[in-house]
Amino acid sequence: MRRADRLFQIIQILRRTRRPVTADAIAQELETSKRTVYRDIADLIGQRAPIRGEAGVGYILEDGFDLPPLMLTPDEVEAAVLGAQMVAARGDPALKRAAEDLIAKIAAVIPETLRPLALEPATRALPNWHAKPDNLDMAEVRRAIRAGRKIALTYRDEQERETRRTVWPFAIGYYETSRLLVTWCELRQAFRSFRTDRVSAAEFTDERYPERPAALRARWRRLREEHWQNMKEAG
Known part of the structure; x- marks a missing residue:
C-alpha cells in the first residue's frame, strides 16, 4: 500500500468510531507494522490532523477534521x-x-x-417477503426520535393483552421479520422494546422527554454490554 493511501486509511479507521483505536488494531487492518503506524500517526499530527492519544492507549480523531467527501473506493x-x-x-x-x-x-x-x-451493481438485496406489516407510521417515529418527543402507544403482547404506554423512543431495530421500537417506558420505569406490528394505535405528542436521545442510546448500550458480560462470566 502506498504511504499516501495508508495515511488516508488511518484517518478512515479513526473516524469510524469515537473510541480509542490502538496502533496494533490499525496495523492489523493495514497489514503493516506498529512502528510504521506510530510513524504515520506522528506525520499526520505534524500535518495538523487533530489526532489525540498515545502509544499503548489508542488514538482518537477529534472533531474539526474531514476529508473530501467524494474520495470513495x-x-x-x-x-x-x-x-x-x-x-x-x-x-x-x-x-x-x-x-x-x-x-x-x-x-x-x-x-x-x-x-x-x-x-449496475453486482450485489443485490432482495425484498423480505416474511416481514410483518405494522400500523405504526415509521416516518413519524423517526421524527419523534430526532425531536426527543414522547409517544403514547396502545400495545398488544403475545397473549393479546392490551396496555397503554407512554414511551421515550430513541432507536429502531430492523430484523428479518419485524421491527423493534426501543424506548424508555414510563409505565415500567425501564428500557423496553416494542414490536411495531403489535402496536394497535399511537399518539405522537409534542411533549419532549427530559433526556437526549443520544444519552438514552448510550445508557441502553452500556446496560446491554454489562448484561452480556455477566452472561459470559456466568456461563
Whole structure:
C-alpha cells in the first residue's frame, strides 16, 4: 500500500468510531507494522490532523477534521449501494424513497469510472417477503426520535393483552421479520422494546422527554454490554 493511501486509511479507521483505536488494531487492518503506524500517526499530527492519544492507549480523531467527501473506493461505493438497497427492500415507504434517492445521488457525484458500481451493481438485496406489516407510521417515529418527543402507544403482547404506554423512543431495530421500537417506558420505569406490528394505535405528542436521545442510546448500550458480560462470566 502506498504511504499516501495508508495515511488516508488511518484517518478512515479513526473516524469510524469515537473510541480509542490502538496502533496494533490499525496495523492489523493495514497489514503493516506498529512502528510504521506510530510513524504515520506522528506525520499526520505534524500535518495538523487533530489526532489525540498515545502509544499503548489508542488514538482518537477529534472533531474539526474531514476529508473530501467524494474520495470513495469501489468497495465503499458497493457497501453504500448495498446498504441502500437493503433499506429500500425492508424500510417503510419514506425510507425506501430516501434510499433510492441516495443511490441516485451517489451515482451522480462519483467519478464516471465508478458509476457502474452504483447503477449496475453486482450485489443485490432482495425484498423480505416474511416481514410483518405494522400500523405504526415509521416516518413519524423517526421524527419523534430526532425531536426527543414522547409517544403514547396502545400495545398488544403475545397473549393479546392490551396496555397503554407512554414511551421515550430513541432507536429502531430492523430484523428479518419485524421491527423493534426501543424506548424508555414510563409505565415500567425501564428500557423496553416494542414490536411495531403489535402496536394497535399511537399518539405522537409534542411533549419532549427530559433526556437526549443520544444519552438514552448510550445508557441502553452500556446496560446491554454489562448484561452480556455477566452472561459470559456466568456461563
